[in-house]
Amino acid sequence: MGEDRRQGERAARLTRERVLSGGAATGVARPEISASWRRVRAGGLAPGAEPAVAPLTEGEVESRRASSALSPLLPSITASLSPVVDDGLLVVVTDTDGRVLWRRGRAGVRRLADRLGFVQGSAWTEANVGTNAIGTCLVVGEPVHIHGPEHYVESHTRWSCAASPVLDPWTGRTLGAVDISGPAYAVQRSVLALVGVTARLAAAEVRNEHAVALERLRAYAAPVVARVGGRTLAVDPSGHIAAVTGFTAPDRLLLPPDLSPESTWLPTLGAVTVEPLPGGWLVRLGDEHPQATELELDLRGRPELRVRTPSHAWQHHPSPRHAEILLALVRSPGGRTAAELADDLFADPSRVVTVRAEMSRLRRTLGSLLEAQPYRIVPSVRTTVLLPDAGPAIPGSSAPVVAAR
Numbered sequence: 001m002g003e004d005r006r007q008g009e010r011a012a013r014l015t016r017e018r019v020l021s022g023g024a025a026t027g028v029a030r031p032e033i034s035a036s037w038r039r040v041r042a043g044g045l046a047p048g049a050e051p052a053v054a055p056l057t058e059g060e061v062e063s064r065r066a067s068s069a070l071s072p073l074l075p076s077i078t079a080s081l082s083p084v085v086d087d088g089l090l091v092v093v094t095d096t097d098g099r100v101l102w103r104r105g106r107a108g109v110r111r112l113a114d115r116l117g118f119v120q121g122s123a124w125t126e127a128n129v130g131t132n133a134i135g136t137c138l139v140v141g142e143p144v145h146i147h148g149p150e151h152y153v154e155s156h157t158r159w160s161c162a163a164s165p166v167l168d169p170w171t172g173r174t175l176g177a178v179d180i181s182g183p184a185y186a187v188q189r190s191v192l193a194l195v196g197v198t199a200r201l202a203a204a205e206v207r208n209e210h211a212v213a214l215e216r217l218r219a220y221a222a223p224v225v226a227r228v229g230g231r232t233l234a235v236d237p238s239g240h241i242a243a244v245t246g247f248t249a250p251d252r253l254l255l256p257p258d259l260s261p262e263s264t265w266l267p268t269l270g271a272v273t274v275e276p277l278p279g280g281w282l283v284r285l286g287d288e289h290p291q292a293t294e295l296e297l298d299l300r301g302r303p304e305l306r307v308r309t310p311s312h313a314w315q316h317h318p319s320p321r322h323a324e325i326l327l328a329l330v331r332s333p334g335g336r337t338a339a340e341l342a343d344d345l346f347a348d349p350s351r352v353v354t355v356r357a358e359m360s361r362l363r364r365t366l367g368s369l370l371e372a373q374p375y376r377i378v379p380s381v382r383t384t385v386l387l388p389d390a391g392p393a394i395p396g397s398s399a400p401v402v403a404a405r
Contacts, residue, residue, distance in 0.1 A: 016149040016157070020047050032140065033150045035348035036131040039139070039398040040152045042347070045130050047154050053128045056099060056121030065101050069175045070166060073202045077178060078104055080198045084191070089182040092118075092163075096174050097396060098125040098135050109182055116156060118181070126398035129153055133163035134179050139398060140346060141165055141174070141354055143196040148184035160187035164199035170210035171238045172254075172361045173319065178202070210238065217279040218242040224282065231285040234277060239364070242280060254364035255281075256316040265312035268367045295369060295377060297326050298386040299393045307369065320394055321345070322362050327393065328401045330383045335374030344401040 015029045020037065029037075056064070065071055070093055081091045081104075090105035090113055100122050103110065118124065126135040130152030137144040143164035149157045163179035178199050180191050214236050221234030222243040231246035239253035253268055259281060263274045271286035294308040303323035307314045318326060328336060328344040336344065338352040338359075345355065363370050369378055377383055387393050394402050 013149045013157070020152070030150070031348065031350070032136070032144065033131065033146070035346055036126060036136050036139070036398075037152055038347040039400060039403075040126050040130045042400050042403040043127055043392075043398050044403070045127070045152065047130075047152060049130070049153055050155070051117045051122065051129050053123040055117075055119055055123075058121075061099075061101060061121045064095055064099060068095055068101060069168065069206065070095075070101075070202070073166075073205055074102060076205065077198055077202055078102075080201065081178075081180065081194070084180050084194070087186075089180050089186060089191075090118075092124075092134070092179040092181060094124060094134055094138075094177045094179065096138070096176055098123055098128075098138055098177070100124060101176070112159075112183065113181065116159060123396070124179075125396045126152075127392070127396050129156070132156065133161035133181070134177050135398075137163045137165050137177055138174065140351070141167075143192050143199070145187075145189050145192040147187070147189070158184050160184045162187060162189075162191040162195050164192075164195040166199045166202050168210075169203050169207045170240070175202075175206070210236070210240075213279055214240055214242055217277065221277055221280065221282070224277070228282070228284065233283050234280055235283060236280045247285070250364070252364060254361065256314070256365070258315065258317070263314075265309065265314050267307060267314065267365065267369055271312070293380070294382045294384070295330075296384045296386065297323065297330060299323065299327070300386050300388045303394065305366075307366075316365060318362075318365075320397060321358055322365075323394055324397060324399045324401060325358060325362060327385060329370075329375060329377050330385050331401070333376065333379065333383070335371070335376030337374050341375060345399045347400050 074093065077093060078091065085091055085104050088106055088109055090103060090109045092100055093102040094100055100120055103120060124132060124134040126139055131146060132151060133144050133146045145162040147160045151157050159181060161179055161181040163177050165177050166175045168175050178195050180187060180195055217234065217236055225232050225234050225243040225245050229245060233244040233249050234242040235253055236242060239255045241249050259274060261274055261276065265271055269285055273284045275282040296306040298304045303318050305316045305318050324345055325341065328341055338355045339349040341355045342351040343349045359375055369381060371378055392402060
């Protein structure tokens with residue numbers, strides 16, 4: 001290790017000790033690291049802590065692998081990163097919960113990872129193990145490099161990692177994360193570009209598959225929509241429009257995952273009738289547009305959103321990030337600016353671009369219930385939050401708004 005690197009290492013360790021003992025973060029700590037430390041500390045994790053969540057069993061890991069959207073992409077991911085495996089580093093692929101589903105690496109680096117609890121089925125989230133590339137990239141939604149002392153938990157400071165979330169560009173969902181890890185001296189910041197490119201290539205494969213499916217639906221649905229007439233549209237399961245007649249439809253509807261022929265109302269369209277199509281749905285609009293009068297956010301299990309009107313009821317399972325946003329908005333009926341929401345979610349008011357992107361996605365689902373400038377739930381809607389009796393409101397979340405329950 002050269003003298004410059006040793007000096008940088010010492011400076012990073014001094015900064016870590018100062019900040020985690022209650023001092024202010026100064027120049028050496030990068031803003032994204034300081035924000036992560038604040039989130040983790042607000043969640044109550046101690047720098048000397050050990051992982052609190054037990055690894056999944058072999059059967060549970062196999063079940064998650066089978067249902068993971070990254071499973072068919074694993075060959076291309078591992079092929080792209082095979083050189084780093086040859087160089088003695090560890091390649092890890094996780095699900096959206098930060099659970100380790102696949103590991104590739106030589107025996108030596110696997111043994112080092114085992115000593116950290118970085119094993120198959122382990123939960124590598126900020127809430128469980130503090131600041132780390134996997135957990136932090138899943139929080140901020142972009143590639144992250146964490147070097148040695150930038151880890152929050154002391155036992156991880158001899159380890160470095162670079163990870164990127166894999167996003168489905170068709171749905172906006174996070175599919176998991178790709179990570180390169182190893183001893184602190186071995187994982188340099190240049191590795192960050194490699195995991196970022198790998199994640200983007202995986203996302204491109206996902207997008208191509210969706211596009212082919214939409215074209216098949218369009219060929220089938222266009223004559224059906226024309227024949228039905230009225231205000232009608234055909235959408236794929238992700239809400240992309242395949243055909244429309246009778247009105248100007250948005251580019252995309254974010255549909256509830258439990259959409260079915262029994263669905264009778266959608267917040268963005270009003271009263272509807274829904275029929276299945278091969279590879280999608282036929283949606284016909286009615287004349288009634290009831291105003292929602294009650295919104296209930298139930299966090300006692302898997303987050304569920306219930307919207308009620310005088311004549312309709314609608315349920316939706318929001319993503320954990322959208323549940324965090326809704327919790328922040330319910331707690332602030334006067335509204336939140338993008339910077340305030342960024343502080344609620346990331347302990348970093350500068351992350352306004354990320355917040356605006358998430359709000360854009362959320363408004364595709366709840367457009368009639370949300371207002372902007374500032375962001376808030378429509379004042380006429382009564383809101384309720386149901387919290388669990390014990391434990392975090394949203395398991396695995398490190399958002400300050402969740403920790404502040």
